[in-house]
Every structure is written in structure tokens, then in C-alpha cells.
Amino acid sequence: GQQLNQSPQSMFIQEGEDVSMNCTSSSIFNTWLWYKQDPGEGPVLLIALYKAGELTSNGRLTAQFGITRKDSFLNISASIPSDVGIYFCAGPGYGKLTFGQGTILTVHP
């Protein structure tokens, strides 16, 4: 089946630093989704990408859909403590979403 590989698995950063994480796949995706999961909650969609090469921003978040359609990147600028959580990439196919393993982000004040 389809698999998504996320890196890094975890990050420990200081408040105010920028963060970058990525997701790669052996398969081509036509859509890339980035979710965030707060502790004790379900994942919530942050950004959706629908076109190869697309660069989309949502506040301090910026995500890009790789030109090969096999990868995507998520950047967070000027991190704050509430950015802590698990970030997942997801790609649709065959009527369902496949999720990456997640990147655990810890932000030290």
C-alpha cells in the first residue's frame, strides 16, 4: 500500500525558532494535507495542497506541494509554546487517507 515517510520524528526547539519538516512518498499524490494533533485531541487540518509546486500559507505556517508530487514540506515560523503537538502529513487515495508517522514538536519557552 501507499506509505508516507515523515522526518524528523521529533524536534526540540526554543520559542521563536523556525521549524521545518517534510514528508515523502514512493507514490504520486494529487493532494497533500497537513494535520496537527494537540495532546489529548484528534488531528485537525492545518493546510491542504492541491497542485504540484503550490506554496500555501496559513498564518505562521507555510506548506509546499513538491513538484514531483512525491513530497511536501511544512514550515512554522517564529514558533510559540502552543505549537507543541504532533504534525502529520496525509495523502488521499482509493477513498481514504494515508498518514505519515508524525513529527513530535516540543517548544521550550
Add this chain to the structure above:
Amino acid sequence: DAGVIQSPRHEVTEMGQEVTLRCKPISGHDYLFWYRQTMMRGLELLIYFNNNVPIDDSGMPEDRFSAKMPNASFSTLKIQPSEPRDSAVYFCASSFIGGDTEAFFGQGTRLTVV
């Protein structure tokens, strides 16, 4: 809309007991998904329904797991008999068009089997 509603939020049960997890999807959503989350395996899709019909149950780990969707506003995931290795957070999610769009997740049920 209140979003996807799952119950209970927490469940502690003894090994061998039957466990039933419940989900109410967002009204109007035609797709419903059950996921399991563990530290080791991350988010795993167990089964999904379209218009109340199970479409893909290949992620259901064993015959001890079963899921039903008797109507558009209710689904259950049942484990019988439960085992300690079933301990995980179980999420229900729903979507309007299907897997090609955003899925909305419930808050999850944290299951502990002792």
C-alpha cells in the same frame, strides 16, 4: 455542528471483556473512518464506510474487531474479547466527499485493557 462525537472518552476494561466504542459523524458526511493510534504504529486506518456500507476493512487487525454503521448518524467499533495489546486511542473521523478531502476527527476514545 458539534463535530464528530465519540463516546466514551476513556474506557478501562479487563482482558476478555467486550468493548464497544461509539461514533456520531458530522451530519451530511457520507464517509466514516475508524483509526487506531499507538506509539509504535502511529495512526492506522481500521475500516471505512461510505453511505453506511463498509468499503475497506483490510486494516481490522483480527476477527475480534467488528464495526457497524446501522444508519448515517451512528457507528460502533466492537472488540470481543479484548486483549491488553488492544490498548490504544481509537479515533472516528468523517468526511463529506471521501478520502480525497479533509477528514474531521473526533476527540478519540482512550482504551486501556488490563
